Amino acid sequence: MSVLEGGKISGRQFMAVLTMVRLVPVTLVFSMVTSASNPQDAWIASIISGVVAIPFAMLIARLSLKFPEKTIIEYSQIILGPVLGKLVGLVFLWFSIQTSVNIIRALGEAYAIAIMPETPIQTFMIMLAIMSCYAARSGLEVLSRLGEDTLFIVGFIFLVACVLPYNAMRLENLLPVLAKGMSSLIPPVVASLGYYSQFIMIGMLVPYLAKPEEATKYAIYAVLISGFLTTAGCVSVVAALGTTANSWTLPLFSLARLISLGEFFERIEAGIMAAWTLSTGIKLALFLWAISVGIAQLFNLKRYEPLVFPLAAVFIPLALVAFESMVDLEDYLSKADAVAAVIIAVAVIALLYVGLGVRSFLFPGKEKYR
Amino acid sequence: MVFRALSRLVLRMVPRRQRSAIPSQRGSDPQISLTGKLSKNLRENESLIRDTFGNSSDLVIRKLRFGSGPGIAMLVVHIDGLVDSALISDAVIRPIAVTPEFFEMDKQSSARVRDRIRDGLISVSDISEVSDKSDFLTAIAEGKCGIIIDGSPDAFVCDIGGFEMRNLEEPMNEVVIRGPREGFCEVLRVNTSLLRRRIRSPRLWIEEFTVGRISRTQVEIVYLKGIADEKLVREARERIRRIDIDSIQESGQLEEYIEDAPYSPFPTILRTERPDRVVGGLLEGRIAILTDGTPFALIVPVTITMFLTSPDDYFERSFIASAERLIRHTSFFVGLFLPSLYVAVTTFHYEMLPTTLVIAIAAQHEGIPFPAVFEAFLMEVSFEILREAAVRLPNVFGPAISVVGVLILGEAAVRAGLASSVMIIIVALTAIASFVTPIFSLSVAVRLLRFPMIFLAGSLGLFGVVFGFSIMAIHLASLRSFGIPYLAPIAPIVSSDQKDVFVRLPWWKLDTRPEFTGKRDVRRQARGLKPHPPEPRRKQAPSSQRKKRSR
Numbered sequence: 001m002s003v004l005e006g007g008k009i010s011g012r013q014f015m016a017v018l019t020m021v022r023l024v025p026v027t028l029v030f031s032m033v034t035s036a037s038n039p040q041d042a043w044i045a046s047i048i049s050g051v052v053a054i055p056f057a058m059l060i061a062r063l064s065l066k067f068p069e070k071t072i073i074e075y076s077q078i079i080l081g082p083v084l085g086k087l088v089g090l091v092f093l094w095f096s097i098q099t100s101v102n103i104i105r106a107l108g109e110a111y112a113i114a115i116m117p118e119t120p121i122q123t124f125m126i127m128l129a130i131m132s133c134y135a136a137r138s139g140l141e142v143l144s145r146l147g148e149d150t151l152f153i154v155g156f157i158f159l160v161a162c163v164l165p166y167n168a169m170r171l172e173n174l175l176p177v178l179a180k181g182m183s184s185l186i187p188p189v190v191a192s193l194g195y196y197s198q199f200i201m202i203g204m205l206v207p208y209l210a211k212p213e214e215a216t217k218y219a220i221y222a223v224l225i226s227g228f229l230t231t232a233g234c235v236s237v238v239a240a241l242g243t244t245a246n247s248w249t250l251p252l253f254s255l256a257r258l259i260s261l262g263e264f265f266e267r268i269e270a271g272i273m274a275a276w277t278l279s280t281g282i283k284l285a286l287f288l289w290a291i292s293v294g295i296a297q298l299f300n301l302k303r304y305e306p307l308v309f310p311l312a313a314v315f316i317p318l319a320l321v322a323f324e325s326m327v328d329l330e331d332y333l334s335k336a337d338a339v340a341a342v343i344i345a346v347a348v349i350a351l352l353y354v355g356l357g358v359r360s361f362l363f364p365g366k367e368k369y370r
Numbered sequence: 371m372v373f374r375a376l377s378r379l380v381l382r383m384v385p386r387r388q389r390s391a392i393p394s395q396r397g398s399d400p401q402i403s404l405t406g407k408l409s410k411n412l413r414e415n416e417s418l419i420r421d422t423f424g425n426s427s428d429l430v431i432r433k434l435r436f437g438s439g440p441g442i443a444m445l446v447v448h449i450d451g452l453v454d455s456a457l458i459s460d461a462v463i464r465p466i467a468v469t470p471e472f473f474e475m476d477k478q479s480s481a482r483v484r485d486r487i488r489d490g491l492i493s494v495s496d497i498s499e500v501s502d503k504s505d506f507l508t509a510i511a512e513g514k515c516g517i518i519i520d521g522s523p524d525a526f527v528c529d530i531g532g533f534e535m536r537n538l539e540e541p542m543n544e545v546v547i548r549g550p551r552e553g554f555c556e557v558l559r560v561n562t563s564l565l566r567r568r569i570r571s572p573r574l575w576i577e578e579f580t581v582g583r584i585s586r587t588q589v590e591i592v593y594l595k596g597i598a599d600e601k602l603v604r605e606a607r608e609r610i611r612r613i614d615i616d617s618i619q620e621s622g623q624l625e626e627y628i629e630d631a632p633y634s635p636f637p638t639i640l641r642t643e644r645p646d647r648v649v650g651g652l653l654e655g656r657i658a659i660l661t662d663g664t665p666f667a668l669i670v671p672v673t674i675t676m677f678l679t680s681p682d683d684y685f686e687r688s689f690i691a692s693a694e695r696l697i698r699h700t701s702f703f704v705g706l707f708l709p710s711l712y713v714a715v716t717t718f719h720y721e722m723l724p725t726t727l728v729i730a731i732a733a734q735h736e737g738i739p740f741p742a743v744f745e746a747f748l749m750e751v752s753f754e755i756l757r758e759a760a761v762r763l764p765n766v767f768g769p770a771i772s773v774v775g776v777l778i779l780g781e782a783a784v785r786a787g788l789a790s791s792v793m794i795i796i797v798a799l800t801a802i803a804s805f806v807t808p809i810f811s812l813s814v815a816v817r818l819l820r821f822p823m824i825f826l827a828g829s830l831g832l833f834g835v836v837f838g839f840s841i842m843a844i845h846l847a848s849l850r851s852f853g854i855p856y857l858a859p860i861a862p863i864v865s866s867d868q869k870d871v872f873v874r875l876p877w878w879k880l881d882t883r884p885e886f887t888g889k890r891d892v893r894r895q896a897r898g899l900k901p902h903p904p905e906p907r908r909k910q911a912p913s914s915q916r917k918k919r920s921r
Contacts, residue, residue, distance in 0.1 A: 010862065111833060116718065124833060131840050138848040145847050145861040267722045270832055277836045 007141030011214040014205055016151040017144050017286050018222035021198050023154060024283040025333065026230050027276050028106045029326075030251040033237055035334035036188040038180050039245040040173065043234040045185045049192035050227030057199050057219040059349055064206035065215060066356070072203025073297045076348075079355040088348055089298050092200065093291055095344050097315070099198055100287040102333060104128060105319040107280045109326040114253050115273060125319060128281060129312040135285035136292065136308045140208050143285050150278045151225075157275040158229055158252075160268065162236040165258040169239035187334065192230070194338025196223070197345030204290040249326055288312060404503040412443050412520040419447055422507050424575030424595055428562050430455070434466060437475035442483060445518040448530075451563030452513030457530050461493045462515060480521035487517065487526060496529035512570040538564075541643035541665070543810055546682040553643040558588050558662035564645040565592060569652065573597075579610050581624070585617030588662040589624065592648075597655045597883070597891050605852055606657050606670060621661040621668050628659075628670075631849050635818060637811035638851040640672040646681045653894070655887035657852075671852035671887065675859065675871050677812035678702060683874050692873035699872055701803035705816045708803070709746050710827035710835050712796045716742045718831030734790040743828025745789050749797040750820065752779055757801070854886045876900075 025031060033042045067075040072092060077085030108125040135143050178185075199219065206215045237251045240258055248254050256272040292307035301307075323329040404422065409415050416431060423429045432446040446462055448455075466472065469491060475483060488499065494515075500506050501524045509527040510516050517526040538560075541553035554561045562576055573595045581589045591606050609628040618624055621641060630638045642648060643665045648658045651669040659668040669676075678698045683691040716735070720728050738745060756779065760771045780798075783789045800820070807813035819842065826834030849856035859867035864885045869875040878899040882892050 013862065116831060116833065119830070123830070127830070127833070127837050131837060131844070134841060135844045138844060142844065142848040145855070145857070146843055148863050149843075149861045270719070270722060273832060274836050274839075277833065278840060281840050 007139050007208060008210040009141060009144040009205070009208055010210055011218040013144035013148045014209055014215065015218040015222045015225070017147040017205070017282065018199060018202065018219060019151055019226045020147055020154070020279050020282045021201060021286065022195050022222070022226035023158070023229060024103060024279045025106070025195050026226075026233055027154065027158065027252060027272070027279055028103070028110050028250070029330050029333060030233065030237060031191045031330060031334035031338075032188050032230060032234055033251055034246050034248070034330055035191040036246055037184050038243070039234075039238050040175065040243060041178055041180075041185055042188055042238060042245075043174075043231050044178070045188035046192060046227065046231040046234050048185065049189045049196060050223055050231070052189075052193060053196035053199065053223045053227070054220055056193075056196060056345070056349075057202065057223050058216055059353070060200055060202045061206065061216040061219045063349065063352055063356075064203050065212060067207075068212040069207050071207055071293070071297060072200070072352075073294045075203075076352060079352055079359060084355075086298060088351065089294065091344060091348060092203075093294050093298070095200070095341065096287050096291050096294070097318075098337070099341075100284055100291065101315050101319045101322055102329070102337065103280055103284055103287075104315055105323055105329055106333075107276065108319070109329060110250060110253070110276065111273075113326055114250055114269075122316070122320070125316050128277070128284065129316055131281045132284035132288055133308050133312045135281065136288040137305050140205075140289055143282065143289060147282045147286070150282050154275045154279045155225075155229065157268075157271045158233065161252060161256045161259070161272055162232045164261060164268075165236065165240045165255055167260070168258040169236065170242070171239055173239050173242050174235065190342060191334040191338045194333075194341040197341040199223075200345045200348065201286065201290060204293065249330070404507065406503055407501045407523060408503055408506060408518065408525055410521055410523055412445060412518065415518050415525075416445060418503065419445075419507065419510070422572045423510075424577070426574070426576035427578035427590060428559065428566070428576055432463065434463065436467065436472050437479075438473065439476055442475050442477055442480060443520040444483075445516075447510055447516040447518070449510060449513060449563075449566055451559040452566050453515055453530050458515055461530065462517065462528070465491050465493060477521055480519050483519050484522050484524065484526075487519075492517075492526075492528060494528040494530055496531075498527055499524045500527050501525070507572045508570070511566070511572045511574070513566070544642060544644050544647070544680075544808060546644075546680060546685070548685045549682045550644075550646050552645065554645060554660075554665040554667060556663055556665060558590065558660055561645070561660050561665075561667065562590065562592065565648060565652075565658070568645060568649045569594070574652070577607070579607075581610065581613050582615060582617040585619070587618040589618070590660045592652065592658040592660060594652050594655070597653070597888065598657055599655060599887065599890060602655075602657060602671065602852060602887070606659065610659070618661065620664045621659065621666045624659065624661055625668055630851055634845065634849060635815040636674065636846065636849060636856070637677070637809075637815065638672065638849060638856060640669040640676055640809060641666045641811065642669060642809070643667070644681055650681065650684065651676075654883050655890065671850075671854035672856075673851070673854065673858040673884075674812070674846065674856055677809040678807060679870075679874075680808040684877075688874050688876040692875075695874055696872060698806050698808070701806040702816065705800055705804035705807070705813070706819060707823065707835065707839070708800050709750060709796055709820060710823035710838070711832075712793070713742045713746050713824055714827035714831045714835050717828060731790070731792055734792055737787045738790055739787070741828070742793070743824060745793050746797070746824050746828075747821070749779070749783070749789050749793055750800075750824065753797055753801050754817070858884070858886055 032046055033039045036042050036045065064072065064075075067078070070078070073089040076088040076092075079085065080088060104125050107128050108121040111124040112119065112121040135146065199222075202215065202219055206212050209215055233252060237255055238245045240255055241248060241251060245251055253269060253272055256269045257267070259268050288308055288311060289304075291311060292304040295301070295307055295311075296304040323332060404418075409418070416433075419431065420429070428450040430448050430450050434444045434446065435441050436444075444466065446458065448458060466487075469486070471486065472483065488497075500509065506516055506518075506525050506527065514527045515530045517528070519525070538552040538555055540551045544553070552564070554564065566574060571594075575593055575595045577591050579589045579591070581587050589610060591603070591610065593603055606628075610624075613624070613627045615623075615627070625637075625639050625641065626632065628639070640651075648667050648669060652658060656672070657670050659670065661668075679695070680698075683695055686694070715722055716731060720732075723731070735742070740748070753775075756771065756775045760768065763771060780794055784791045784794060804813050804817050804820075807816065823835065823838045826838045828834075830837065843861075846857050847855070847861050855862060858864065859871050866882055867884050869880055870884075874880075878895070878901070881895050881897070882888070883894055888894075
């Protein structure tokens, strides 16, 4: 089948966009912290979820490497046959659409709550969509080139926001460790894994890698980088905001407000805001691109670009009606969405591996699908 | 034999730095792997010369034939523009043509012809005999006149000189503090000779095209064979060939026919009046396009960072050059974003400023009837009008304009309550910052994009600024110039090219050509050229000093 997109991306760019996939919810809504009943242990949850995510990312990458020229939409049809395969493709698309809708609404809410409360939320959502559509239409190559630079900017601002409020931080806020037992770690771990399961996007990216064999390595790097940044964020947020950190709506933003260096270098929320917008824009662009390419491949269309704008136009009303408020959105993200995402991702990967096993049992000697 | 020995002796006496043209030396150009002697066959020699020079349009080969019967043939070779052709016809061609002795020569008498020339037939003081292919070709590229006689293994190379320095002026809008002070002029051949004088190698290939059905304008593409990507050269050739127009008067016209993104505000082709900038581009594997009738040469492909470099970055010491580079990059962003950031902050995000500053700004803004965004528009537009007027007016009126600018824009606008003085400061700073960009075409783009940015900031605050920035970033990342990503060493990040983007590392660290254009011949210098103080004397005297003493 024809590869709809001509561009090739480097391993580092692949890693950058994947990191962005995990980092975006952290820069917006810190559901690691907000979903935890005792936020002191969020950092432990972050490490655990990172450790669990590594084999998960490896499994997806290994699977995709068996078909280095095909996307997950295409090879699921090879493995599972046209009907079941298309169904898996549809589930993948549905999952990605839900994620896009979530991030559109999250960015809109964040702006409407924290920065410009009098401006209607639609403004931000539409502008974000326009931005991401433009990037998605420009293609994966452009998108990931920007992702590479954005990772630097976002990572830098993120670290600055985590380190500089040091005079407001009390490390004893992190005590006691595991006060409510191991079971209290389950909600934040699941919330975090919900985002890591978006790494199923690897299945769409591998065929566009210049060197597909590097996919596993860079996917692991992506987990490590995003895991490190998330853990650092967890520690700083809880140390600075105290044990009530889980009741803040936008913890990282509040964290940035605490920064004050020499009574001059303060109020760097603008930086956090820019990091939000950039990273969300890249992630949404990636998802818009993946969904349109996925639809085009599922229905044998020749081009994916015409799908981008209509898709975004559908996402905005969806994002408006899907949630009532920021609280509703956060609740959904950290509970229902996370559980559903983990189940979907695990089910899809398991199904594909089982299908692969059955195929190699039925048709031995045809393991190579190139 | 005697000559070889002599030449070896001469070589030893010439200091190393001047020897670079002689191929057998260290530091010679490895691409000219033409070893061996010149052929006795004239036709073979001619095709050798043509091939080595890529049949460049400024290569002149004059074939003379004289004597009885089939007679004896001779080639007179030189590069147009480097050698005075009037001198060649007077001093070389005429003596040969009018010597009665030559009338009865035939093919067997080549030795006699050679002796005759050596003995003083040609009235040039500096004439020498060479037999190596590479010696001969290098001499031609260096601006000497070559004479090859049919049937003779040796050729003559004479230094006609005659390269008169024309009155070239320093380019007005690409001023450097340190660096050559000459710019291109309107005559194409002079411009190519300026390049030939800087790159004295047969690898500098020049291809000629005629564009314009009526004007028949000469357009030439110049590149370094073996460094420039062949695909790129082919692409440039094709883009120029497909132009079908009645006349081309300036390279700006050409630019619009061959650029990659015709609707982008950003220039994807660099125009310059400076030969040193063109040479720098050629050595990085780029292509120059020269047009007759204009001093502006085009360089393709380009990246946006090239517009923020100035030739003196490479001539100044690296520490200072890097500081200037950083200032230039900063002012690029200042010129683009400062007014919009100011408008965004004072309209929507007062809380981001320190309290005392907020009070100061608010107090100034008290009596002003406009919102900040309109104020910014007003001041920016009036500044643009002033700037345009200053360009068009004769120089005599320059001071008048600046007085009007200072008084009316600065003082009176504030007094009349049309603008706050902070806004004046912002506009002035922005204006100065936009003049820092060394290449005009990019600074124009920046100036124009400022207006939509102010509008976005005035309507959506910082979100608008971030939105504008992102759209611009996406646009820039999607641009390509002749197939090369426009944001090249920044997006995609090329770590080996970071040495020459925001800072300029010392020359001995700039050891590779850019990833996207210089792949064919990546290394541009030997390793380990970092200078270091001499080793302590008591161990061993440095070898060069020892040699000097022995002489």
